[in-house]
Amino acid sequence: MTLQLLINGISLGSVYALIAVGFALIFNILKFSNFSHGGLMSVTAYIGYVASVFFGRYIKALPLFIVILLAAALGGGLLAIVVERVAFRRLRNSNSSVIYYFISSITMGILMENSVTIFASSNFYSYPSFFPTSVIRFGALSVAIPDLLTFLFSGSSLVILLVVLFRTKIGLAIRSTSFDTATAKLMGMDPNRVVAATFFASGVLGGVAGVFLGINYTLYPQLGQLIVKGFVASVIGGLGSISGALIGAVLLGVVEIFLIGLVGAGWSPVVIFVIMLVFLLLRPRGISGVIVQEKA
Amino acid sequence: MEYLVSTLTFTGITLIGVLGVYMVTGLTGLFSFGQAAFLAIGAYISAVLYKSLGLPLPLAAFVAMLVGLAAGLLVGLPTVRLRRDYISLVTFGFGEAIIAVLNNTANVTGGAMGLSGVPQRTSFSLVLASVIACVAVVISYKNSKYGRQCLALRNDELAAKSMGINVERLKLVTFLIAGVMTSFAGVLYVFYTTYVEPGAFGWVISAEWMIIVFVGGVNSLTGAVVATVLLTGLPEFLRFASEWRIAIYCIIVLLILNFRPSGIFGEHEISLDFLRRLFRKGARTA
Numbered sequence: 001m002t003l004q005l006l007i008n009g010i011s012l013g014s015v016y017a018l019i020a021v022g023f024a025l026i027f028n029i030l031k032f033s034n035f036s037h038g039g040l041m042s043v044t045a046y047i048g049y050v051a052s053v054f055f056g057r058y059i060k061a062l063p064l065f066i067v068i069l070l071a072a073a074l075g076g077g078l079l080a081i082v083v084e085r086v087a088f089r090r091l092r093n094s095n096s097s098v099i100y101y102f103i104s105s106i107t108m109g110i111l112m113e114n115s116v117t118i119f120a121s122s123n124f125y126s127y128p129s130f131f132p133t134s135v136i137r138f139g140a141l142s143v144a145i146p147d148l149l150t151f152l153f154s155g156s157s158l159v160i161l162l163v164v165l166f167r168t169k170i171g172l173a174i175r176s177t178s179f180d181t182a183t184a185k186l187m188g189m190d191p192n193r194v195v196a197a198t199f200f201a202s203g204v205l206g207g208v209a210g211v212f213l214g215i216n217y218t219l220y221p222q223l224g225q226l227i228v229k230g231f232v233a234s235v236i237g238g239l240g241s242i243s244g245a246l247i248g249a250v251l252l253g254v255v256e257i258f259l260i261g262l263v264g265a266g267w268s269p270v271v272i273f274v275i276m277l278v279f280l281l282l283r284p285r286g287i288s289g290v291i292v293q294e295k296a
Numbered sequence: 297m298e299y300l301v302s303t304l305t306f307t308g309i310t311l312i313g314v315l316g317v318y319m320v321t322g323l324t325g326l327f328s329f330g331q332a333a334f335l336a337i338g339a340y341i342s343a344v345l346y347k348s349l350g351l352p353l354p355l356a357a358f359v360a361m362l363v364g365l366a367a368g369l370l371v372g373l374p375t376v377r378l379r380r381d382y383i384s385l386v387t388f389g390f391g392e393a394i395i396a397v398l399n400n401t402a403n404v405t406g407g408a409m410g411l412s413g414v415p416q417r418t419s420f421s422l423v424l425a426s427v428i429a430c431v432a433v434v435i436s437y438k439n440s441k442y443g444r445q446c447l448a449l450r451n452d453e454l455a456a457k458s459m460g461i462n463v464e465r466l467k468l469v470t471f472l473i474a475g476v477m478t479s480f481a482g483v484l485y486v487f488y489t490t491y492v493e494p495g496a497f498g499w500v501i502s503a504e505w506m507i508i509v510f511v512g513g514v515n516s517l518t519g520a521v522v523a524t525v526l527l528t529g530l531p532e533f534l535r536f537a538s539e540w541r542i543a544i545y546c547i548i549v550l551l552i553l554n555f556r557p558s559g560i561f562g563e564h565e566i567s568l569d570f571l572r573r574l575f576r577k578g579a580r581t582a
Contacts, residue, residue, distance in 0.1 A: 111546035
């Protein structure tokens with residue numbers, strides 16, 4: 001039973017990890033909490049739905065699912081570049097204080113969420129079911145196929161991201177810019193392009209996460225408010241640390257599943273709040289222990 | 297006319313909440329995503345005490361503000377030592393936790409169905425008087441020693457600390473005053489709408505209040521007041537645009553942030569002194 005809950009928790013945690021890493025990428029490079037990511041996930045969840053209606057006539061099951069993920073990921077990436085252009089480019093050029101980015105991102109998030117409401121109204125839609133809801137048995141354990149696929153697909157998107165970050169030239173540029181923007185600029189990197197690339201990567205992860213959220217819950221414009229799970233996870237992991245965000249997200253997913261088993265879905269936010277408070281008191285820098293300095 | 301009065305009453309109640317955010321965010325530079333939770337505490341505690349236990353309204357309001365104070369202490373005491381990002385996270389979690397509690401104590405609060413049947417006891421004149429009192433409190437706080445310390449803290453926490461300012465106590469005091477004020481707004485709110493539900497107090501409300509403060513100008517009380525009137529009134533007047541109005545509102549906010557990042561008023565205040573100087577300057581040029 002416990003192992004069963006653990007597996008479900010890891011599957012949920014892998015979706016949270018997509019959100020948290022997308023969040024941490026932006027925090028890394030621009031040093032602010034990007035709440036527009038939530039709005040982006042709402043939009044991509046609907047993009048995925050539109051794709052499923054459009055392509056559903058020609059293909060079924062797994063190929064359809066992959067096409068949907070690709071469409072949402074691409075849509076999310078492009079949308080994130082637009083968001084960066086509209087909401088943050090000017091602020092960056094005028095060297096604004098971090099708080100303005102913050103406000104701008106919240107407003108942008110509400111704007112995207114509201115656009116979804118306008119075009120899709122507040123009706124509830126749901127994705128068609130892609131897979132038989134059967135289970136695979138490993139001895140006494142049973143793993144539901146959707147859970148397994150969620151884990152596989154979010155895991156592989158994260159691996160692709162890590163490869164891009166640590167094995168390619170643009171990844172190197174992203175990491176060095178997040179380390180020190182001024183020096184990176186002196187080395188001949190164009191900060192606008194690097195930031196745009198980071199937003200694209202974050203948007204791709206947000207897009208994949210949006211589809212999974214849309215499948216796990218029903219589709220509604222406020223879906224993106226689950227961004228808070230990513231926020232909590234990336235703070236627990238240590239703000240701005242990719243590996244920390246991963247660990248924090250899986251931990252959060254597992255704890256949440258166990259709490260739902262123990263105290264019920266209603267009370268679990270209260271318990272999570274208390275755990276979070278205690279955790280921050282004991283280890284304020286998060287799991288990874290990277291301290292983002294406020295002052296040099 | 298009645299519509300106008302009700303819009304103005306709501307604007308007044310929002311204004312009191314915004315004043316709280318102004319103190320926490322504008323003056324001190326902390327982000328509280330749980331400010332709307334204080335509104336919920338004030339509303340629910342006073343309504344339940346008045347309705348179920350039959351306490352007289354002033355006493356119920358007083359107890360509600362005390363509970364707001366206690367909740368502020370509970371959240372504030374451990375968090376003032378943390379980094380700014382964490383303060384926003386913890387206040388956020390606090391807000392969500394309060395909503396979860398409200399949803400799960402259905403026998404007292406009505407749960408997700410909300411609490412209805414509260415008599416309407418708030419009038420426009422009461423709200424107006426409260427707004428004036430709260431503005432007076434904030435003005436005197438801003439001009440006091442504490443207010444100036446808050447500004448120092450916001451601009452540079454390290455420097456403020458090295459000048460001998462007890463930053464932790466200062467943050468806590470500001471947070472508590474804001475919390476009590478917002479709880480009071482909650483009392484006014486529930487006895488005006490006669491109905492409350494947990495969904496009305498999510499973090500989006502707190503975020504909206506912060507947006508208002510920023511549009512007005514980070515450090516300008518006048519700006520906060522003007523922006524509240526504009527931004528809470530604006531969606532009402534854009535009603536003809538029905539579902540587009542929130543989108544329009546967001547676009548306006550984005551435009552202001554992009555092209556006038558210091559907000560409408562920036563650091564300026566409209567005060568008697570300012571008007572006098574303006575008048576003198578005008579007289580001199582004439």
